[in-house]
C-alpha cells in the first residue's frame with residue numbers, strides 16, 4: 283500500500299510566493315538589462331508575462347471576494363446568535379474592544395516612536411523626492427480625490443447604521459457604498475444575530491439557513507484555495523516584475539522603519555500578550571496560523587484571508603466557534619493593527635520629508651486618527667491610502683506627497699496585512715483565554 287503524503291497548503295503558498303518573487307525579480311532585472319543593452323523589447327515580453335499572470339491571480343481573488351459578503355453576514359449573525367445570552371455576548375464584545383484598542387494603540391505608538399527616533403524622512407534627497415512625486419502624481423491625485431470625499435466624524439459614526447443594508451453590501455468591497463460599507467454590513471449582521479436570540483420559536487429555520495450559507499461559502503473558498511499557491515505566485519510575479527527593487531534604495535529608511543515597527547508588534551507585542559493571557563507558546567501559535575499568515579501576505583487583503591483565519595481558529599487553535607466567528611469577522615475590518623501602524627509612520631515620514639514640524643498635540647492627533655483608521659479601513663488591498671491623505675491634510679502635510687511612497691506601498695501592504703490578520707487571531711485567542719486542559723476525570 284502506498285502512503286500519499288500531502289504537502290500542507292501553507293507550505294505550497296509559501297513556495298508559490300518564493301517562486302513568484304524570484305521569477306518576477308529576475309524578469310524585472312532582464313527587462314532593465316535589455317533596456318541598457320539595445321534590447322528594449324525585453325520590457326514588452328515581461329509585460330506580456332505579467333498580463334498573463336495577473337488574471338490568474340485575479341481569478342483566485344474574485345472567487346474569494348465573491349463569498350466575503352455572504353460569509354461575513356452568516357458568520358457574524360451566527361456568532362452572535364450562538365452566544366444566546368446577551369451577558370456572554372457583552373463580555374466577549376467588551377473584551378474584543380479592549381484587546382483591539384490595546385493592540386492598535388501599541389502598534390501606532392511603536393510606529394510613531396520609531397519614526398521620530400530614526401527620522402527616515404531626513405534620509406531622502408530632494409532630487410529623489412521630486413522624482414518620485416512626479417512619477418506617481420496621477421495615482422496621488424486619485425488618492426487625494428478620494429480623500430476629499432471623506433466624511434466628518436459624526437457622519438462616519440451615523441453611517442455605521444445602514445439605511446439599506448443591501449446597498450451597503452453591493453459597494454462594501456470597492457468603496458462605493460453610500461454609508462459605512464463593511465462596517466454597516468457588520469452592524470446589520472450584528473442586529474440580525476441579536477434579534478435571532480429573541481425569536482427562539484422561529485429561529486431554527488433561519489439559523490439552519492445561515493449555517494447553510496456559511497458552509498456553502500466555505501466550500502467555494504475551499505475550491506479557490508486549491509489554486510491559491512499558483513494564484514499567489516502569479517500575483518507576486520506581476521507585482522515584482524513591474525516594480526523590481528529599484529524603488530527600494532531611496533526609500534530604504536522608510537521601508538526599514540515600517541518593517542522594524544511591524545516586526546516589533548508581531549514578534550514582541552503579540553507573543554507577550556498571548557503568553558500573558560493564554561499561556562500559549564508563541565512559536566506554536568505562529569506555526570498553527572501560518573496558512574492565514576501566508577494567505578494574508580499573498581492577497582494583501584484581510585477580508586480575503588477571513589475564511590482561512592476562521593478555519594485555523596477552529597481547526598488549529600481549537601477556539602470556541604461562536605467567539606472566533608464573532609471576533610474574526612469583526613476584526614477583518616475593525617482591527618487592523620498593521621494598517622494603523624503604517625498610517626502613523628507614513629504621515630510622520632512625509633511630514634519630515636516636507637519639513638513640516640508637528641507639535642506634540644498634532645502628533646497625538648496623528649496617533650488617535652491612525653488608531654481610528656485601523657478600525658474604519660476596509661480589508662482590501664490599498665484601502666488605507668485615502669485615509670492616510672485625510673490624516674496628512676489634517677496636520678498640514680501636503681496630500682499629494684503620498685506619491686512618494688506609492689511605488690513601494692503595494693509590497694508594504696502585503697506586510698501590514700499579515701499584521702492585521704495575525705492581530706485578529708491574537709485577539710480571538712486572548713478573548714477565548716487559556717485553552718482548557720484535557721479532562722483528566724474521564725479515565726477510560
Ligand code: ASP
Pocket residue numbers: 582583584585618620621659660661662663664665666667695698699702
Ligand atoms: N490591505 C489591508 C488589509 O486588507 C488594508 C490596507 O492597509 O490597505 O488588511
